Every structure is written in C-alpha cells, then in structure tokens.
Amino acid sequence: xxxxxxxxxxxxxxxxxxxxxxxxxxxxxxxxxxxxxxxxxxxxxxxxxxxxxxxxxxxxxxxxxxxxxxxxxxxxxxxxxxxxxxxxxxxxxxxxxxxxxxxxxxxxxxxxxxxxxxxxxxxxxxxx
Amino acid sequence: xxxxxxxxxxxxxxxxxxxxxxxxxxxxxxxxxxxxxxxxxxxxxxxxxxxxxxxxxxxxxxxxxxxxxxxxxxxxxxxxxxxxxxxxxxxxxxxxxxxxxxxxxxxxxxxxxxxxxxxxxxxxxxxxxxxxxxxxxxxxxxxxxxxxxxxxxxxxxxxxxxxxxxxxxxxxxxxxxxxxxxxxxxxxxxxxxxxxxxxxxxxxxxxxxxxxxxxxxxxxxxxxxxxxxxxxxxxxxxxxxxxxxxxxxxxxxxxxxxxxxxxxxxxxxxxxxxxxxxxxxxxxxxxxxxxxxxxxxxxxxxxxxxxxxxxxxxxxxxxxxxxxxxxxxxxxxxxxxxxxxxxxxxxxxxxxxxxxxxxxxxxxxxxxxxxxxxxxxxxxxxxxxxxxxxxxxxxxxxxxxxxxxxxxxxxxxxxxxxxxxx
Numbered sequence: 001x002x003x004x005x006x007x008x009x010x011x012x013x014x015x016x017x018x019x020x021x022x023x024x025x026x027x028x029x030x031x032x033x034x035x036x037x038x039x040x041x042x043x044x045x046x047x048x049x050x051x052x053x054x055x056x057x058x059x060x061x062x063x064x065x066x067x068x069x070x071x072x073x074x075x076x077x078x079x080x081x082x083x084x085x086x087x088x089x090x091x092x093x094x095x096x097x098x099x100x101x102x103x104x105x106x107x108x109x110x111x112x113x114x115x116x117x118x119x120x121x122x123x124x125x126x127x128x
Numbered sequence: 129x130x131x132x133x134x135x136x137x138x139x140x141x142x143x144x145x146x147x148x149x150x151x152x153x154x155x156x157x158x159x160x161x162x163x164x165x166x167x168x169x170x171x172x173x174x175x176x177x178x179x180x181x182x183x184x185x186x187x188x189x190x191x192x193x194x195x196x197x198x199x200x201x202x203x204x205x206x207x208x209x210x211x212x213x214x215x216x217x218x219x220x221x222x223x224x225x226x227x228x229x230x231x232x233x234x235x236x237x238x239x240x241x242x243x244x245x246x247x248x249x250x251x252x253x254x255x256x257x258x259x260x261x262x263x264x265x266x267x268x269x270x271x272x273x274x275x276x277x278x279x280x281x282x283x284x285x286x287x288x289x290x291x292x293x294x295x296x297x298x299x300x301x302x303x304x305x306x307x308x309x310x311x312x313x314x315x316x317x318x319x320x321x322x323x324x325x326x327x328x329x330x331x332x333x334x335x336x337x338x339x340x341x342x343x344x345x346x347x348x349x350x351x352x353x354x355x356x357x358x359x360x361x362x363x364x365x366x367x368x369x370x371x372x373x374x375x376x377x378x379x380x381x382x383x384x385x386x387x388x389x390x391x392x393x394x395x396x397x398x399x400x401x402x403x404x405x406x407x408x409x410x411x412x413x414x415x416x417x418x419x420x421x422x423x424x425x426x427x428x429x430x431x432x433x434x435x436x437x438x439x440x441x442x443x444x445x446x447x448x449x450x451x452x453x454x455x456x457x458x459x460x461x462x463x464x465x466x467x468x469x470x471x472x473x474x475x476x477x478x479x480x481x482x483x484x485x486x487x488x489x490x491x492x493x494x495x496x497x498x499x500x501x502x503x504x505x506x507x508x509x510x511x512x513x514x515x516x517x518x519x520x521x522x523x524x525x526x527x528x529x530x531x532x533x534x535x536x537x538x539x540x541x542x543x544x545x546x547x548x549x550x
Contacts, residue, residue: 024236035244045192048239070192077237108237116192123192 030106043123045116050106056098058109061127063090071114072124077107086113086124129276136283137264140296144256147297156528157298160252161243163473165301167199167212169251171219172226173242181386183210190243202401209390213398215383217342218303225254255300262309263287266485269315273445274492278499281513282492286484289430289517291476294524298475303343307482310340311350315448315485318354322361322447325368334372338379344482345398349458353486356451404467411464416477421537422469427476427523430491430516437490440497448489455486473534475527476520526550 036047051058064070064086074082074093081095097107113123151157161169170186178185187195187210195201200213219226229250230240238244263283270279287293295304313336321329333354340347355362362369387396397404417424425432434452441449463469463479471479480487498509526532529550533541 021235024232027236030236030238033238033245035239045188045190046239046241048241048244078240104237106237108239110239112189113192114188116194119197121191121194121196 026104041125043111043126044121045123046112048108048110049128050108051097053102053105053107057094057096059092059094061090061092062086063088063125065117073112075110132280133276137260140287141260144296148252151298160248160301167201167214168218168303171216177242200402204390207390211390211401215342217339218306221306222254225250252300255305256296258309259296259305262312265312265316266488270492274496278492278496281495282488285430285517286488289520290428290484291481292484294475295481298528304478304481307343308484310336311482312485314353318357322357325365330368330372331375334375335379338376341380342383346462352454353451357447406465408465411461412469413464416464416469420539422477424477424480428520430513433494434487434491437494440493441490445489452486452490455483470535475524
C-alpha cells in the first residue's frame with residue numbers, strides 16, 4: 001500500500017513537473033518581458049525584448065549618448081543580425097524576423113552596447 | 129507543540145515565498161540581484177557562462193565595460209583583473225540554483241546572460257532556501273538541549289524578532305542567509321565532533337570552516353565556537369584539528385588563487401582598492417548595539433534575552449557559553465571598528481545577523497527559565513517577548529515600504545514613523 005502511494009506521488013510530481021516545463025517552453029507572457037532597461041528608456045550594457053514570431057520584420061529606434069559614439073550589436077535569438085555605431089541622433093533599426101522558422105510564439109531581440117557611461121552604466125535609448 | 133515544531137520550517141519557507149512575491153510584485157525593491165547582491169553573484173555568470181574568474185566578461189557584457197561604482201568591484205592596475213570586495217562563498221553555495229536557472233533560461237529562450245528573470249528568481253529563492261535550511265539545523269541543535277515549546281519560541285523570536293526574515297526575503301541575495309546556514313552547521317558539527325571526532329565529522333568541520341571563510345573572511349573568528357567548546361581538550365584532538373584545518377585550507381584555496389591572480393599575492397584585503405579603514409582604538413559601540421541609527425538591541429530587543437540567557441545555559445549547552453560571549457564581543461569590536469559601521473543600508477544591524485544561531489542558544493536558555501517561573505512573571509515575560517517580536521516585524525514592513533531610512537536614521541525620523549502603518 002505504501003509503495004503504491006509513493007508511486008502515485010512520484011507520478012503526480014513528474015506529471016506536474018513535465019507540464020510546467022512544457023508551459024515554460026513558450027509562455028505567452030514573454031511578449032511583455034523586457035530585460036536590461038532602466039526606467040527612463042535607456043539600456044544598460046545589454047538589453048532584451050521579445051517580438052511576435054509571425055511578423056516578417058520588426059523596427060525600433062535607437063539613439064546614443066551625445067558625447068561619443070558607441071558600437072551597438074543586435075542579435076535575434078542569439079544570432080548577430082546588425083552592428084552599427086550609435087550617436088545622439090535617432091536611427092531606425094530593422095530586424096528581419098521571418099527568415100528562419102521557429103516553433104515559438106516570440107523571438108528574442110538582444111541589444112549589446114560596447115560602452116556605457118555614468119554611475120548607472122547607461123547604454124543607449126531605445127524606442128520599440 | 130511537536131506539530132508546531134514540524135510545521136515551523138515549511139511555514140517560514142512558504143511565508144518567505146509569499147513575502148518575496150509581494151515585494152517584487154509591488155515594486156518595493158527593484159530586482160533581487162542588486163546592491164551587494166551583484167558583487168556576490170557576478171562570479172557565477174563570469175565563470176559558468178564566460179569561463180573565466182577574471183570578471184571582465186560580465187563587466188563588458190552586462191555593464192558596457194565597468195561595474196557600477198556601488199558594487200566596489202575595481203580593476204587591479206597591474207593585472208587588469210577585477211578585484212571583488214566580496215568573496216566567492218555565496219556564489220559557490222548558489223551554484224545549483226544558478227545552473228537550474230540557466231537550463232530553464234535556455235529552455236524558455238530568455239536572455240542567457242546570468243541576470244534575466246530566472247536567474248533573479250533562483251538567487252532570491254536560493255537565499256531563502258539556505259536561510260530556512262539554517263533554521264532547520266538550528267532547530268536540531270536546540271532540540272538537543274531544550275523542550276519543544278522553548279525551541280519553537282526561540283525559532284520564532286530569532287526569525288521574526290530580529291532582522292533575519294528581512295534577509296530571507298527583501299535582501300535574500302546578500303550573504304547573511306548563507307552565513308546563518310553555515311553558522312548553524314558549525315554549531316551542529318561542533319557538538320558531534322566533540323562527542324566523537326570521526327573522519328567524516330572532521331572533514332565536515334573543515335568544510336564548514338572553509339565555507340565560512342569563503343562567505344566572509346572575518347568569520348574565521350568563528351573557529352572560537354569549536355575551540356571554546358572544550359578548550360582543555362584541544363591538545364588531545366590536535367591530529368583531528370590539523371586534518372580539519374587542512375580541509376578548510378583546501379576549501380579556501382580557490383579564493384586565495386583568485387587573489388594571487390588578481391594582485392600577485394595569496395593573501396590580500398579584498399577591500400584594498402576601497403577607502404575602507406578600521407578604527408580599532410575608537411570603535412562605535414552605542415550606535416551598533418543600543419541606540420540609533422543601527423543598534424542591535426534597539427531594532428531587535430528580543431535579543432536582550434540572549435544576553436540574560438548566557439548566564440542561564442545549563443548542562444551540555446553550557447559548552448557554548450564562552451564561545452557566545454567571545455564571538456559576540458569580538459564581532460562587536462570588529463563591526464564597530466569598520467569605517468562604515470552601519471554596514472551601508474540595512475534593516476537593523478546586519479553585522480550580527482550571521483551569528484544569530486549562536487545567540488539563539490542563550491535566548492532559548494532564558495525562555496526555558498521563564499517557562500519555569502511563577503505564573504505572573506511567565507505571563508509578563510511572554511507578553512514582553514511577543515511585543516518585541518511584533519514591533520520588530522512591524523518595523524521591518526515599515527522599512528520595506530520606505531518609512532525607515534536605509535541608513536542614518538535619526539530620532540526625529542524614528543519618532544515620526546513610530547507605529548505608523550505604511
């Protein structure tokens with residue numbers, strides 16, 4: 001009897017764990033997730049956001065610091081898709097998101113800034 | 129009472145999870161890995177994700193070249209390595225949680241940078257887990273000497289009557305929950321090692337002492353706990369002590385190797401690049417023990433029971449009497465001598481949080497004596513202790529909501545917010 005109860009407990013725990021993992025593979029809330037942004041729209045050295053996977057491309061605007069230019073790299077799901085120098089002027093960045101198929105609902109866009117400034121280590125401003 | 133004892137640990141864990149969820153849902157704190165939590169954490173992304181203990185890759189990747197000033201992580205001029213004022217111990221203990229978070233991050237396609245959502249959750253839940261495990265071990269230690277009711281009272285007072293619950297929740301990524309866990313382990317292994325110094329216990333003693341060094345170097349003074357347990361027999365145990373010391377040295381070796389690589393010296397003050405000084409001849413005692421801004425007994429008055437209880441420790445528990453006194457006095461001197469004797473921002477004084485397990489023993493002795501007192505004295509004592517715990521808990525919530533300043537609290541500040549609901 002004890003063995004049966006233990007077996008049932010193990011099966012239930014495994015089922016719950018597997019369900020949680022399945023849900024976490026492609027959660028809907030990722031679309032609203034932002035990482036690495038200060039409250040005022042500046043990034044740190046690295047920032048990420050998610051875009052819908054069914055769009056052919058996404059665009060967003062970036063601008064850097066007014067005292068110096070900095071190298072910005074843009075990655076899509078970890079693959080480099082653009083690299084440029086950013087200054088204080090706003091520029092539009094277009095990322096082709098539909099070129100490689102994915103089974104997920106969202107694609108991850110990562111922005112790496114080679115240089116930051118100030119006590120908060122600010123990078124660039126981003127308008128998504 | 130046995131049921132209350134069995135339920136206490138899981139209840140604290142659940143309460144901690146609820147509190148952490150509420151803190152971050154309501155935006156009372158920015159994110160778990162912040163302030164000192166950054167410098168304890170950076171070893172993990174640097175070593176696990178970037179394959180180097182130099183810390184430069186995380187500085188480049190996360191901060192665009194240099195760590196924020198408040199972390200105190202500065203570049204050593206001759207070697208270009210970054211010198212972290214906080215050692216690697218917390219990161220070592222947090223490694224399993226970090227690895228789980230990393231695997232889940234890859235699974236969910238979140239940014240695998242060591243700082244995104246799952247790493248943050250893992251860091252704060254990991255701190256809570258170690259803190260609660262410390263309470264479980266402390267419970268085992270107390271149960272050897274006191275009745276269940278006394279043990280429950282001491283655990284409740286230690287958890288909620290001091291700033292410990294704050295460091296299980298609001299600031300769980302700091303070192304205090306991990307250090308509390310290790311100090312509880314040290315009490316536990318001290319008793320066992322002195323009853324019979326088997327090789328396994330000797331190795332465990334060395335592991336715990338080495339881990340304490342890795343979490344905070346000044347915690348080497350806690351070797352006074354096993355040393356003063358039965359000081360007259362130390363010489364007869366010299367072989368085991370040497371073996372434990374060797375194990376502790378092996379555990380400490382990675383940290384010493386990092387210092388060697390960073391500075392060229394095996395032993396160096398990790399604060400040597402900061403304007404950090406010690407004022408050993410004029411320590412600040414009142415401000416860290418009895419009065420504002422950070423008095424230990426001011427913010428956690430229930431700890432006065434620990435002071436009284438030192439003289440009430442009986443039987444086998446008496447073996448901890450002199451180590452409690454010596455560690456507390458030396459720690460007071462060290463903390464009061466530190467240039468920033470407030471220890472930056474904190475609820476109460478966090479310089480004593482790590483040794484709360486040691487103070488819990490005399491506290492339990494005081495509670496035990498109170499249990500045997502006449503009914504009116506017992507009732508008055510219970511009322512006082514309950515009021516002290518409730519006040520500490522209430523003020524912790526005030527601190528979370530920004531009513532109590534992070535540091536430099538004045539009498540004017542305090543009188544304005546006293547018992548004001550956030």
